[in-house]
Amino acid sequence: MAKIIVVTSGKGGVGKTTSSAAIGTGLALAGHKTVIVDFDIGLRNLDLIMGCERRVVYDFVNVINGEANLKQTLIKDKRTDNLFILPASQTRDKDALTREGVEKVLNELAKDFDFIICDSPAGIESGAMMALYFADEAVVVTNPEVSSVRDSDRILGMLSSKSRRAEQGLEGIKEHLLLTRYNPERVEKGEMLSVEDVKEILAIELVGVIPESQAVLNASNSGQPVILDKDSDAGQAYLDTIKRLLGEQVPFRFLTVEKKGFIKRIFGG
Amino acid sequence: MSVLHCADLSVATLQKLLSAKLAQAPAFFLQAPIVLNLSDVSQTPDFASLKHLFMELKLVLVGVTAANAGQKAAAHAAGLAVLQAGKASIKAKEPAAVQQPAQNPAAEVADNTSAANNSAVAAVAATMDSKVVEQTVRSGQQIYAKGTDLIVKGAVGAGAEVIADGNIHIYGSLRGKAIAGASGDTSKRIYCYNLQAELVSIAGNYWLSDSLQGKFWGKSACIKMQDDSLVISELV
Numbered sequence A: 001m002a003k004i005i006v007v008t009s010g011k012g013g014v015g016k017t018t019s020s021a022a023i024g025t026g027l028a029l030a031g032h033k034t035v036i037v038d039f040d041i042g043l044r045n046l047d048l049i050m051g052c053e054r055r056v057v058y059d060f061v062n063v064i065n066g067e068a069n070l071k072q073t074l075i076k077d078k079r080t081d082n083l084f085i086l087p088a089s090q091t092r093d094k095d096a097l098t099r100e101g102v103e104k105v106l107n108e109l110a111k112d113f114d115f116i117i118c119d120s121p122a123g124i125e126s127g128a129m130m131a132l133y134f135a136d137e138a139v140v141v142t143n144p145e146v147s148s149v150r151d152s153d154r155i156l157g158m159l160s161s162k163s164r165r166a167e168q169g170l171e172g173i174k175e176h177l178l179l180t181r182y183n184p185e186r187v188e189k190g191e192m193l194s195v196e197d198v199k200e201i202l203a204i205e206l207v208g209v210i211p212e213s214q215a216v217l218n219a220s221n222s223g224q225p226v227i228l229d230k231d232s233d234a235g236q237a238y239l240d241t242i243k244r245l246l247g248e249q250v251p252f253r254f255l256t257v258e259k260k261g262f263i264k265r266i267f268g269g
Numbered sequence B: 001m002s003v004l005h006c007a008d009l010s011v012a013t014l015q016k017l018l019s020a021k022l023a024q025a026p027a028f029f030l031q032a033p034i035v036l037n038l039s040d041v042s043q044t045p046d047f048a049s050l051k052h053l054f055m056e057l058k059l060v061l062v063g064v065t066a067a068n069a070g071q072k073a074a075a076h077a078a079g080l081a082v083l084q085a086g087k088a089s090i091k092a093k094e095p096a097a098v099q100q101p102a103q104n105p106a107a108e109v110a111d112n113t114s115a116a117n118n119s120a121v122a123a124v125a126a127t128m129d130s131k132v133v134e135q136t137v138r139s140g141q142q143i144y145a146k147g148t149d150l151i152v153k154g155a156v157g158a159g160a161e162v163i164a165d166g167n168i169h170i171y172g173s174l175r176g177k178a179i180a181g182a183s184g185d186t187s188k189r190i191y192c193y194n195l196q197a198e199l200v201s202i203a204g205n206y207w208l209s210d211s212l213q214g215k216f217w218g219k220s221a222c223i224k225m226q227d228d229s230l231v232i233s234e235l236v
Helices: A016-029 A060-064 A099-112 A126-133 A146-161 A184-188 A195-202 A214-222 A233-245 A262-267 B011-024 B047-056 B069-077 B105-116 B119-124
Strands: A003-008 A034-038 A083-086 A115-119 A137-142 A174-182 A205-211 B002-005 B032-037 B059-065 B081-083 B131-133 B142-145 B150-152 B161-164 B168-174 B177-180 B190-195 B199-202 B205-208 B221-226 B229-233
Touching: A003 A016, A003 A126, A016 A034, A016 A083, A016 A115, A016 A137, A016 A174, A016 A214, A016 A233, A034 A099, A060 A099, A099 A115, A099 A126, A115 A126, A126 A146, A137 A146, A137 A195, A146 A174, A146 A195, A174 A195, A174 A233, A195 A205, A205 A233, A214 A233, B011 B047, B047 B059, B047 B069, B059 B069, B069 B081, B131 B142, B142 B150, B150 B161, B161 B168, B168 B177, B177 B190, B199 B221, B205 B229
Parallel strands: A003 A115, A003 A137, A034 A083, A034 A115, A137 A174, A174 A205, B002 B032, B032 B059, B059 B081, B131 B150, B142 B161, B150 B168, B161 B177, B168 B190, B177 B199
Antiparallel strands: B190 B221, B199 B205, B221 B229
């Protein structure tokens, strides 16, 4: 049975799509057959981050409307085996998704895949609700600043009340906190909330801390998930995150300011 | 339902006492169902004339509680219900005197639990089960405990609202809004483990977080009404 994981945040621009791409790729690298579904109808981005924007023929809405089948629509990732992308429609809006339609598509995907990653749009409107409704687990992407934390708190409330699991009285969605754009230097100066602050407010289990990194921007611009950049701090942090998602115990890295080496201290840098 | 405690159940005394009470708020008890608590009375009152008196005062005598065997028989004969007395019944000299707030939150919770085991009594004594929220109240969520106390075992997030007609107990951080005594009872209180609230209010008197900054910010606290103003004190 496939596991459905929604990547959500409430607030926009915190790194949902970047994280969806990294998590999907990471799970596929770990040998699990994975599909990433872009729920951001009308503002399609996932294809750019995954570098497959030139290969989009049909989209999610076409499948729901029966204008194309899944086989025609799914885009196989060229770099990573076991990884597929279901792109969003750029020409429609979020109302094009119906609960029945989404359920039908997810059920069909569940037959073939181990993991279904739902890349949620920002906000708490129908599109975001649709992305989280069928989820078994949720990765709540949060930046260490108060507005993002509050929006994440709001989404956590939605997860526990507006999801299928909540409505049917099943065991609740398993919630994971993914802290992105973490900058230990700014935390030390008191300009940013610390990991402990955010954990205290949101009171859910931490699955990963991704440092603020130039590598993320470079990866997005080149259409390559940052997790494939194994030398970068952000790439390594996402790899750790995947291990934790799969149940491994991995110590957290990149939480403290890196001590400058002797040479760097003399020559600056 | 209102319970009436009175040691002297002669028609003349009751008429005097009740008329004086009703004069304060004639509409409040209009046709209100009343239960007579007989724990302070050993002889059997004349239920038929009492019923008549209540009718004249525009009250409805529906039953008795804490009655002995003789009183029970007489009550049955007069067509009154006999209700079981319980620990949770409100001690009051006059009907529907305001329930005094418990001095300590733990005791109050225990009180409500014992009432729950005795549902018939609970209904008579107008004591309802407290509303208990097991998890954190998230931003944007609103919880209302109608006619009773509210107990939150987790935190109340910024942008969340917890409202109760009774007292509010929060065993986590209070970062959102807490409104106790929402139906106007100034004797209600807010207890929280960590005070960082956006707003606290008791019976419509409120303080914003600006007024809460001070020695109790980030600490456990109890908020109550005293002399028409809110006061914060230590929880322990």
